[in-house]
Amino acid sequence: MxxxxxxxxxxxxxxxxxxxxxxxxxxxxxxxxRTDAFxxxxxxxxxxxFEAYLDVKDAAAPAAIDLAIATVSDATGxxxxxxxxxxxxxxxxxxxxxxxxxxxxxxxxxxxxxxIAGQVRRSLEKARTHGSATRELERLFQNASRVSxxxxxxxxxxxxxxxxxxxxxxLASSRITDWAxxxxxxxxxxxxxxxxxxxxRDRGADDVRVWSRTGRAETFxxxxxxxxxxRNGLENAIATSELVITCSTAPxxxxxxxxxxxxSHHDESVVHRLIVDLGLPRNVDREVAWVxxxxxxxxxxxxxxxxxxxxTATQQARCLVGQAAAEFTxxxxxxxxxxxxxxxxxxxxxxLEAELERARSRGTSSxxxxxxxxxxxxxxxxxxxxxxxxxxxxxxxxxxxTGVNAVFGLDSAVQPTLRIVADxxxxx
Numbered sequence: 001m002x003x004x005x006x007x008x009x010x011x012x013x014x015x016x017x018x019x020x021x022x023x024x025x026x027x028x029x030x031x032x033x034r035t036d037a038f039x040x041x042x043x044x045x046x047x048x049x050f051e052a053y054l055d056v057k058d059a060a061a062p063a064a065i066d067l068a069i070a071t072v073s074d075a076t077g078x079x080x081x082x083x084x085x086x087x088x089x090x091x092x093x094x095x096x097x098x099x100x101x102x103x104x105x106x107x108x109x110x111x112x113x114x115x116i117a118g119q120v121r122r123s124l125e126k127a128r129t130h131g132s133a134t135r136e137l138e139r140l141f142q143n144a145s146r147v148s149x150x151x152x153x154x155x156x157x158x159x160x161x162x163x164x165x166x167x168x169x170x171l172a173s174s175r176i177t178d179w180a181x182x183x184x185x186x187x188x189x190x191x192x193x194x195x196x197x198x199x200x201r202d203r204g205a206d207d208v209r210v211w212s213r214t215g216r217a218e219t220f221x222x223x224x225x226x227x228x229x230x231r232n233g234l235e236n237a238i239a240t241s242e243l244v245i246t247c248s249t250a251p252x253x254x255x256x257x258x259x260x261x262x263x264s265h266h267d268e269s270v271v272h273r274l275i276v277d278l279g280l281p282r283n284v285d286r287e288v289a290w291v292x293x294x295x296x297x298x299x300x301x302x303x304x305x306x307x308x309x310x311x312t313a314t315q316q317a318r319c320l321v322g323q324a325a326a327e328f329t330x331x332x333x334x335x336x337x338x339x340x341x342x343x344x345x346x347x348x349x350x351x352l353e354a355e356l357e358r359a360r361s362r363g364t365s366s367x368x369x370x371x372x373x374x375x376x377x378x379x380x381x382x383x384x385x386x387x388x389x390x391x392x393x394x395x396x397x398x399x400x401x402t403g404v405n406a407v408f409g410l411d412s413a414v415q416p417t418l419r420i421v422a423d424x425x426x427x428x
Contacts, residue, residue, distance in 0.1 A: 001056045002095040002136060005068045005087060009048040009109050012086035014300045016078065018281040020050040022251050023076040027052060030075040032132045036060065037067050040134030042127040042141065044102075046119050047164065047278065047299060048109045053099065053141075055134040065089050096140060097325035103144040104151040104317055109303050110167050111314060112157040115195060117148040140328070147324045155316045165192075165199045168245075168276050168302050175274050175295070176243060179204040183270075185229070185241040186210045187283065188248035189220035196247050196278070197224055211237055213250055238263035244275045246283035254279075257287040260294055340401040340412040341388050345381060347408055352377050 007020060020027070024045040031041040031052060037060035044051040052072065056064045068089065073080045090098045098107075103120040105112045124141040127133040133141075151157055176182050184205055186193055189212045200208060210217045211229040221228035229237045238244055238260060248254060255275065264273070270293070277284040277298040289296040352373060359365035388400045401412055 001058070001061050001064070001092065002140065003054045003056050003064050003068060004051055004090040004095050004098055005054070005072060006049070006051040006090060006098070007083070007087040008050070008107065009303060010107070011088055014048075014282075014298075016082070016086050017048065017050055019078060020072075020076055021045045021047075022281045024050065026075040027072055028126075028130070028132075030071050031068075032130060034067065034071055037064065040127070040132045040137050042123050042133060042137055044120060044123040046116065048303070049102070049107075051102070053095070053137060055136050065091070093325070093329045096143070096328040097321060099140060099144045100147040100321045100324055100328075101318070103148040104321060105148070105157060106151075106314065106317055106321065108164075109299075110164055113163040114152075115163055115165075115192070117145065117152075118191070120148070121145055143324065143328050147321060150324070151317045151320055154320060155314075157314055157317045163195070163199070164278065164299070164302060165196050165247075167305065168278060168297060169199055169203060171297060171302065171305055172243060172274055172276060173203070175272065180206050182207065182243055183241050184208045185237050185244045186226070187244065187246040187254065188212065188279070189214070189216040190247070190249060192247040192278065193220065194224065196245055197226065200245075209237060209241070213248065213254060235259060235263045235266060238273075239266040240270065242270055242273060244273065245278065246276070247278040248283050250279065250283060251281060253281075253283065253285045255284040255288055257285060257291060260288045260291045264291060264293060340397075340404050340410070341385055343410045343412040344384065344404050344408065347410060348377055348381060 007017060009017070012020075024043055028041070028043040031038055031043070031054065037057060038054045039057050040055040042053040044053070052068065054064070054068060060067060069080050069083050069087075072078070073083055099120070101107050103117055105114065105116050108116055120141065124133060124138070127137065173179075179200075182205060184200060184207060186197060186200075186208055187210075188196075189210060193210070197208065197210075209227045209229050210220050210224075211231075211234055212220065213231070215231055217228040217231075220226075238255075244255075246254060255277075260273075260275070264270075273294045275284055275288060275294060275296050277296065282298060284296060284298065286296070286298075288294060356365060356370055356373065359369075384400075384404075388397070391397055391400045404410055405412060
């Protein structure tokens, strides 16, 4: 059974999201250690979303929601009551619809933003590295990536390349009169920094420098054709920049009021400085906004300016997501009949092999005859296999299993599907 703990800009404030993101590694480790309850887990942490996708063992299903919240609470130090008030728990068939919507950018701060699909993909890759991606989680996330591509190619959602980065630059354009001559400092060297640099260049920015707290600025600069700032040169770089964009994954604040005030006094040629903080946890302390001549634009402010959805395109996208989620659930339901199908195939091929062995012992068998008989058995099994999947999709796998058991004298049973009652935390 699948379950998703989700906290996002829709349910929680950015301070809580920062705290959850900061402890995402601890949450990941804690969930993986709960082998008594969770067969697998995938943690997705972005700038406006924190989610844990869980493959719950049948025995743990009745208490799965409480276990998930308690595990996240222990790893982050956030009280369980606060987590419940600032999150949602999605379970059973709704998990596919939720993740497909997330991966397609339909649940993002900026509808249709492009970065989320890559973040979903990388979260699965990380789970694979840790050995926590089960067969069902693999199926879920691989389908999510496929659906996100279908939404991108089949609708106008995200067709303008909308993203938080691009929205931030749109807001910054009212302060930057000439992007070609603007002196810009980029803080961070990860995927988000590369995306930000590409968006800056689309606007004609040419004078871009990069700084990294981890010393990776030189490598990033060589790869992307920008100027690297030495690790001890941050204050001077801020002082000489009109626009500073931070998108680092640093677990602590990189810019405080003291640093920015010192930079302002260091070089007074920059009359107005805009700092755009795209980091989560935040890279820039809110107090920086009080520095004379400095304006701070953070994720919370950017979110207030997020454009309204293109309702027609979004409706088309949600239709695609809904169809894909229904298909995902139907294919999952097919598994209810798998034990009976395996038993049937084993029984029939067992009988065949026994008869072939007797024919060999009498010297009346040949390779051609054996191949023909195996082909015949495969053909005969095709119809019951197809019918089993059809019945399972309709929720009537038991009819097939009962018939197979009665006709062939087998003892297979329907694979149970436990469901959670969210309000009571019980399986039904």
